[in-house]
């Protein structure tokens with residue numbers, strides 16, 4: 285098979301010919317049809333995350349078709365279209381798994397970070413963590429749902445009953461979540477880099493009630509805000525934008541340091557919390573509602589071999605929505 289491999293941190297991925305992976309007893313082998321490019325992939329390449337496993341094939345928004353089954357796999361068939369997300373394996377026995385919080389498992393494997401991912405023509409995955417996708421939606425449009433959509437969904441659930449909801453950073457995740465939130469009857473307030481009027485227009489075109497720079501306050505205080513951009517300075521900005529009792533959710537896996545801020549912007553029972561990873565329940569819930577939303581998933585497609593260009597364009601904010609690699 286062919287893959288784009290990260291051999292050393294902070295170097296370009298290398299186009300590599302590798303032996304065909306063989307599925308273990310609990311695993312499936314999948315022909316990759318499309319793989320989304322997530323900001324977390326940049327954090328993997330940049331060495332922002334602890335204990336990287338190298339060499340590694342990045343990519344954890346995988347849409348593929350099963351072409352081989354391990355001997356113990358039940359409930360999946362050869363030829364079936366599946367999605368492979370970030371959560372690649374859990375032990376099922378640690379205190380977090382036992383309290384239904386497998387997203388916090390003590391011994392997890394993460395696709396494209398600590399086990400090989402989807403920047404490849406094929407991959408193997410733990411069958412229990414793959415989602416059957418059915419045939420509705422194109423491979424390219426479904427791929428970004430598997431992390432941007434799914435972790436965004438978990439963040440939205442954790443944000444609670446908020447009617448007025450702010451989204452800081454309007455990239456792949458927010459452009460999906462804005463549509464889900466609007467479909468649920470919420471009002472979306474989109475915050476972009478100051479002066480990025482193009483992305484603000486993009487947010488309005490997807491139904492945002494208001495769009496502005498992250499240095500601005502919304503016209504009215506928000507019930508909750510979700511921060512997708514990896515920028516610590518957005519934490520005090522979002523706390524200032526939410527009402528008394530409002531909640532600020534940090535959705536990313538990595539963020540620059542949070543600057544000191546006065547206690548008064550947290551006081552009055554405002555809440556600040558983070559979202560880590562996903563549970564299989566999140567995936568099943570989100571993939572069930574996603575087709576009902578009638579989402580416009582905006583994608584920019586790159587051939588697999590151009591993964592480095594896709595990552596560079598993501599870093600520079602050169603496209604709207606999500607980048608997707610196609611083998």
Ligand SMILES: [Zn+2]
Pocket residue numbers: 374375376377378379380381382386388389390391
């Ligand atoms: Zn566990």
Ligand SMILES: [Zn+2]
Pocket residue numbers: 322323324325344370431432
């Ligand atoms: Zn991701």
